[in-house]
Amino acid sequence: MRTCQINCKKNLNLTVKNFYFFNNERFISICxxxxxxxxxxxxxxxxxxxxxxxxxxxxCWPKFDSPSLFAALLDEKGGFWKIAPRKSxxxxxxxxxxxxxxxxxxxxxxxxxxxxxxxxxxxEDEKNKALLPDNEIMRYIEVRxxxxxxxxxxxxxxxxxxxxxxxKDKGKLGLRIERCGLFTLQSSCRFKLEDNLAxxxxxxxxxxxxxxxxxxxxxxxxxxxxxxxxxxxxxxxxTRLWWQxxxxxxxxxxxxRPVVVRSALAxxxxxxxxxxxxxxxxxTSLPEKIGGSLxxxxxxxxxxxxxxxxxxxxxxxxxxxxxxxxxxxxxxxKLSFSKLRVLYDIYGRYCGKEKILKHLSGxxxxxxxxxxxxxxxxxxxxxxxxxxxxxxxxINPQAENHDLLFKELIKLGKFVCRNWNQPDNGIWEYxxxxxxxxxxxxxxxxxxxxxxxxxxxxxxxxxxxxxQSVQSSIRELIETKCWNSAINxxxxxxxxxxxxxxxxxxxxxxxxxxxxxxxRATYQKIQKKLEVGRSLFLRNEIAIEEDEGAFxxxxxWNVQYLALGGGTLEEANQAFKQTLQYANDVGLLxxxxxxxxxxxxxxxPQGLSHSGLINAAMALEKRALKKEGVNG
Amino acid sequence: MVNILILSLLATVAFSIxxxxxxxxxxxxxxIPFLLGTFLTANRSKALIIGFFLHFLLGxxxxxxxxxxxxxxxxxxxxxxLFLGLFQALFVLTVFYAILPKFHPRMAxxxxxxxxxxxxxxxxxxxxxYGYITPIVILIAHAVFGLIVGMIAFV
Numbered sequence: 013m014r015t016c017q018i019n020c021k022k023n024l025n026l027t028v029k030n031f032y033f034f035n036n037e038r039f040i041s042i043c044x045x046x047x048x049x050x051x052x053x054x055x056x057x058x059x060x061x062x063x064x065x066x067x068x069x070x071x072c073w074p075k076f077d078s079p080s081l082f083a084a085l086l087d088e089k090g091g092f093w094k095i096a097p098r099k100s101x102x103x104x105x106x107x108x109x110x111x112x113x114x115x116x117x118x119x120x121x122x123x124x125x126x127x128x129x130x131x132x133x134x135x136e137d138e139k140n141k142a143l144l145p146d147n148e149i150m151r152y153i154e155v156r157x158x159x160x161x162x163x164x165x166x167x168x169x170x171x172x173x174x175x176x177x178x179x180k181d182k183g184k185l186g187l188r189i190e191r192c193g194l195f196t197l198q199s200s201c202r203f204k205l206e207d208n209l210a211x212x213x214x215x216x217x218x219x220x221x222x223x224x225x226x227x228x229x230x231x232x233x234x235x236x237x238x239x240x241x242x243x244x245x246x247x248x249x250x251t252r253l254w255w256q257x258x259x260x261x262x263x264x265x266x267x268x269r270p271v272v273v274r275s276a277l278a279x280x281x282x283x284x285x286x287x288x289x290x291x292x293x294x295x296t297s298l299p300e301k302i303g304g305s306l307x308x309x310x311x312x313x314x315x316x317x318x319x320x321x322x323x324x325x326x327x328x329x330x331x332x333x334x335x336x337x338x339x340x341x342x343x344x345x346k347l348s349f350s351k352l353r354v355l356y357d358i359y360g361r362y363c364g365k366e367k368i369l370k371h372l373s374g375x376x377x378x379x380x381x382x383x384x385x386x387x388x389x390x391x392x393x394x395x396x397x398x399x400x401x402x403x404x405x406x407i408n409p410q411a412e413n414h415d416l417l418f419k420e421l422i423k424l425g426k427f428v429c430r431n432w433n434q435p436d437n438g439i440w441e442y443x444x445x446x447x448x449x450x451x452x453x454x455x456x457x458x459x460x461x462x463x464x465x466x467x468x469x470x471x472x473x474x475x476x477x478x479x480q481s482v483q484s485s486i487r488e489l490i491e492t493k494c495w496n497s498a499i500n501x502x503x504x505x506x507x508x509x510x511x512x513x514x515x516x517x518x519x520x521x522x523x524x525x526x527x528x529x530x531x532r533a534t535y536q537k538i539q540k541k542l543e544v545g546r547s548l549f550l551r552n553e554i555a556i557e558e559d560e561g562a563f564x565x566x567x568x569w570n571v572q573y574l575a576l577g578g579g580t581l582e583e584a585n586q587a588f589k590q591t592l593q594y595a596n597d598v599g600l601l602x603x604x605x606x607x608x609x610x611x612x613x614x615x616x617p618q619g620l621s622h623s624g625l626i627n628a629a630m631a632l633e634k635r636a637l638k639k640e641g642v643n644g
Numbered sequence: 645m646v647n648i649l650i651l652s653l654l655a656t657v658a659f660s661i662x663x664x665x666x667x668x669x670x671x672x673x674x675x676i677p678f679l680l681g682t683f684l685t686a687n688r689s690k691a692l693i694i695g696f697f698l699h700f701l702l703g704x705x706x707x708x709x710x711x712x713x714x715x716x717x718x719x720x721x722x723x724x725x726l727f728l729g730l731f732q733a734l735f736v737l738t739v740f741y742a743i744l745p746k747f748h749p750r751m752a753x754x755x756x757x758x759x760x761x762x763x764x765x766x767x768x769x770x771x772x773x774y775g776y777i778t779p780i781v782i783l784i785a786h787a788v789f790g791l792i793v794g795m796i797a798f799v
Contacts, residue, residue: 139688139771140687140688140689140690141686141687142686142687142688143682143688143763143764182754182773183754183757184752184754184755184757184758185752185754185758185765190776192670192672193670193673194765194775197760198758220678229765230670230673231673232673232675233673233674233675233678233679233764233765233766233767233773234765235759235763235764236752236763237763237766428754438662482655538673571727594778
């Protein structure tokens with residue numbers, strides 16, 4: 013094996029990193045894809061990232077935060093599973109409408125092949141009726157016209173490539189790797205094993221196909237899948253129906269329905285159904301800056317991100333996902349109540365101590381590659397307000413008994429009463445100096461706003477008075493200390509001089525009118541200082557010094573602000589449409605976007621970005637309806 | 645009689661603890677209740693419940709068989725119980741697992757691979773398809789089962 017660096021075809025925007033030589037006869041190029049070249053498949057338990065080149069480069073089983081089996085996303089030696097024609101002149105891909113079933117079409121000189129990738133999904137009651145693998149990815153390639161030479165390379169590298177994959181060929185029972193359970197690769201073709209890498213070349217004529225099933229079983233004997241065309245077609249159909257039935261529940265019929273549905277589907281992939289929570293993103297250490305060290309593990313439940321996601325799902329009437337999250341929040345995090353952690357694992361536990369994987373070179377040499385997340389120990393005051401804001405949406409005091417929930421809300425309120433004046437790490441999780449962040453203060457103000465609005469039955473007069481008094485104090489502090497008349501703008505921190513996009517929440521959260529003089533002045537300052545491309549915003553002025561990318565969530569907050577009255581409906585629509593241009597070809601968003609290189613940055617796909625898209629679309633819809641009402 | 649039933653229950657519970665403990669720490673994937681249950685149903689949840697019932701029933705049956713052998717040979721001791729347990733384990737590992745795919749209605753065969761309705765992984769030689777440590781776990785579990793049944797000598 014030797015390594016070289018050359019540029020891949022420009023239209024694919026990929027970089028060839030390695031050539032694997034077999035018996036000096038043939039080679040398979042391993043292309044390191046860019047973040048926006050990936051699409052994602054999953055089953056609300058785990059996900060896999062698949063590049064445009066048909067390479068499955070990221071998979072952690074059985075849970076989001078389990079060690080990886082494939083991690084070529086972070087290092088070429090991390091393992092991958094590629095199924096693609098030897099040479100393609102054109103590659104296009106799409107999801108089957110309203111599903112997470114991915115179809116990649118390869119056009120070659122001699123024919124056209126379509127690769128279908130998915131994780132089978134069935135309704136829970138039907139799933140229980142049959143013997144099915146615990147975890148499964150199915151890949152199916154069929155030649156639609158002409159003939160195509162297809163290459164398959166299966167190079168698993170368990171435990172973030174720390175463990176050697178001992179591939180065993182069990183004949184008709186497939187290839188096996190034992191690692192805290194059993195990974196089994198079944199296929200309709202015969203693999204050649206060499207140095208713990210399985211490869212195979214196929215010459216497929218029109219209507220011929222090859223099918224593959226990768227499964228993982230940890231707590232019982234493996235369950236195999238049938239790989240004949242009829243069985244595969246049945247599984248695709250069942251999965252298609254499941255996703256489409258789920259997407260049909262989305263209550264939004266506005267002009268942006270396709271992108272809203274795609275975002276909801278992406279959020280559903282980040283949902284861990286057995287516990288009800290959401291991970292911020294299914295990847296780790298995709299850099300916020302190429303070559304930089306802002307590489308974090310997002311495979312955990314951030315309360316802030318989850319709260320935004322719950323609001324988005326609630327707005328779409330997807331209560332089957334939103335309610336279980338509230339239950340997770342109340343019961344799984346009970347051990348740490350009323351002091352909340354910033355993030356939890358999917359079962360509501362401490363996520364573990366942050367570690368650096370020194371043996372991985374990182375995405376485009378962006379080191380370190382981290383697993384776990386040290387932000388879990390931070391103090392971030394804003395999460396209390398965000399959680400209460402999300403939870404308050406689900407409360408109907410007349411209809412249901414919420415005694416336990418009310419007790420917990422009062423506890424949260426009392427905690428914030430004791431701590432609202434403390435400096436914190438803030439929404440952007442700065443690891444160094446704690447400061448009094450305006451956004452955190454605003455969310456504390458919002459917490460009391462919501463609690464007092466709910467009119468909790470168990471809230472006695474004394475506590476109510478305390479909450480009202482603290483709320484007034486916070487308002488006073490924001491209005492006096494977080495407003496800087498010298499720069500004629502609200503500032504990111506108390507007594508500060510810099511602005512940040514999170515200040516738009518002063519209007520989104522109802523603290524200020526979007527059209528107030530102060531908000532307009534603040535918005536102008538944000539535009540002037542932080543807008544780095546059309547509808548692309550840096551999070552704050554520190555990001556200018558650090559040469560960071562633009563956060564998608566900031567772009568959507570901008571749309572929300574404009575839609576709420578900070579601008580005209582046309583301006584808001586324009587900003588939204590412009591932001592959508594930055595999504596990749598299958599409508600997925602990462603955390604950030606580099607306006608210079610025009611590449612996605614950060615973990616992918618990101619829940620906060622997609623919830624921002626939905627919340628912005630809903631704000632636009634409300635504004636449009638309001639306008640229609642006024643006109644009518 | 646009550647003593648025998650209690651011993652039988654204790655022995656089967658100990659056997660289950662060892663087996664599930666081994667599954668929990670990834671030493672084996674041999675899930676006996678699941679394998680027993682899938683004889684009768686393809687429904688995962690039901691298979692586990694039925695399998696547990698059958699597992700305990702078999703525990704009683706084997707206790708009686710062990711006792712019958714002990715009494716007929718006039719040798720009631722924990723050491724003979726241990727011997728019987730190990731003997732049974734060896735039989736299960738070498739003979740029973742080899743022929744299991746032939747009569748389990750949902751188990752695939754190593755020769756033919758998965759077939760419609762026969763999708764369950766076979767145990768393979770000494771049950772090692774379910775993990776290389778499986779034979780040791782089986783030996784220990786049966787040994788403990790036999791020891792507990794052999795405690796009848798003290799009752």
